[in-house]
Amino acid sequence: MSNINKQAGVETMKTYGPYSPIISSGDIHFISGQIGVDPQTSKAADDVSQQTKQVMENMQTVLQSHGLSLDNVFKTTIYVTDMSAFAEVNEVYQQFFAVPRPARATVAVRELPRVADNPILVEIEAIATSNKRGSK
Numbered sequence: 001m002s003n004i005n006k007q008a009g010v011e012t013m014k015t016y017g018p019y020s021p022i023i024s025s026g027d028i029h030f031i032s033g034q035i036g037v038d039p040q041t042s043k044a045a046d047d048v049s050q051q052t053k054q055v056m057e058n059m060q061t062v063l064q065s066h067g068l069s070l071d072n073v074f075k076t077t078i079y080v081t082d083m084s085a086f087a088e089v090n091e092v093y094q095q096f097f098a099v100p101r102p103a104r105a106t107v108a109v110r111e112l113p114r115v116a117d118n119p120i121l122v123e124i125e126a127i128a129t130s131n132k133r134g135s136k
Contacts, residue, residue, distance in 0.1 A: 016115045021062045027130040029066060033079065033123040034058040037116045044116035048085040052092040055124050060096075063128065070096055072128040078106040079123040089122055100133055102126070 022031050036051025037044045039058065045051050056070075063069055080089060086106065094101070112120035 016113060022066060024066065029063075029068060029072070029128040029130075031059060031062055031073075031126040031128060033077075033125040034062065035112065035115070035120045035123050037120070042116060044118045044120060046118045047088075048080070048082070048121045049088045049092050051121050052089050052124075055122055056092065056096040059124065059126060068128055068130070069132075071098060071132040071134075072130065073097070073102045073126045074129055074133060075103045075127040076105075077125050078104065079109045079112060079125075080106065081109060081111055081119070081121050083108045085121065093124075098133075102133065 016035075019032050021034075022029055024030070034055045035044070035058070036054035037058075038054055039061075045054065059073075060070060063072065078089060078093070080086065089106075112123050114120065
């Protein structure tokens with residue numbers, strides 16, 4: 001029997017495929033890639049800064065549904081469709097994470113799924129634990 005626990009509470013988060021927004025195994029929580037689509041309107045901004053802000057807000061919603069916050073995130077992976085937007089993504093990203101910030105990788109991809117009125121420019125996935133960064 002698997003020890004993976006699919007927790008409830010994120011029913012309001014729309015997914016764009018056959019996957020869970022968050023799944024947990026013990027104290028480790030895997031957050032699926034969040035994109036910059038507003039869950040209320042199903043629309044995406046046309047610029048990477050606004051999409052990154054929406055991504056982070058969506059991530060907070062998923063984490064909060066499990067009693068977690070961005071302080072519980074230890075690793076992120078960012079996917080961007082244009083590496084020239086790296087500085088803009090960083091500018092927004094750093095506003096959401098306190099020091100020490102999570103470990104991170106950034107990957108340039110050719111494209112991300114077209115699920116909104118504008119092309120998706122950034123996606124961020126995360127791994128969190130029940131402990132907070134900086135705690136012993």
